[in-house]
Amino acid sequence: MERPGTAVEPDAPEHQTSALPAVVMLPGDGTSEPFLLEPSDLLHGVPSGGAVLVVTRGPNSGSRFVLGPENAVVVTIGRHPESDIFLDDITVSRRHAEVRYDDGAYRAHDIGSLNGTYLNRERIDTASLASGDELQVGKFRLLFLAPGHGPGAGHAAGTA
Numbered sequence: 570m571e572r573p574g575t576a577v578e579p580d581a582p583e584h585q586t587s588a589l590p591a592v593v594m595l596p597g598d599g600t601s602e603p604f605l606l607e608p609s610d611l612l613h614g615v616p617s618g619g620a621v622l623v624v625t626r627g628p629n630s631g632s633r634f635v636l637g638p639e640n641a642v643v644v645t646i647g648r649h650p651e652s653d654i655f656l657d658d659i660t661v662s663r664r665h666a667e668v669r670y671d672d673g674a675y676r677a678h679d680i681g682s683l684n685g686t687y688l689n690r691e692r693i694d695t696a697s698l699a700s701g702d703e704l705q706v707g708k709f710r711l712l713f714l715a716p717g718h719g720p721g722a723g724h725a726a727g728t729a
Contacts, residue, residue, distance in 0.1 A: 611714055620675055620698075620715030622668070627709035628658060636668060636675065636715075644668045646706055647682075660684055660707030668698070675715065677704055 611633060615621050618638030624630050634654050636644055646654040647665040656665070662682035669676050675698040679686035687705035688696045698704070704711045 611712075612716060615716070618673075620700075620713060622654065622704065622711045622713055624656075625703075625710050625712050627656065627707075629656065629709065634711075636670065638670055642670050654711075656706060656709050658707050658709070661709065662707075665706050666704075668704075674698075675713070682706075 620636040622634045624632040644653045648661040649663040665682040666686045667678045685692045698713045700715045702713045
């Protein structure tokens, strides 16, 4: 079993979703062309009720982090090497944000970062995540995909 926030490689599709394809850059020297991946490719290996965060912009482009559906699990995001999702850039605070799963829903929380955490280009303190949402941490953009957490749930409460 993978621990939450562990990067895994995309493989054959297992789940289906109605979200749009994601444009993903391959890690490397920055000269590679973007390519399309179907959300079902990105969701391979995600447990039932789980989700995935895919880095779509930033030095870690193409990295995929599986989030488990266990209640009260906290996935840390930051520049600290012990973060579950380690984003090594000066625009990211050491302890920048968290994604929590409680009562059947994923929520993003800014934890006092200097540059803020953004959901779909709006600064947030706390917000619910829906499949297809874009989370921005520093100069990194992460696509949130989760079967059963469809688009439209938005982030109605907790905006800054």
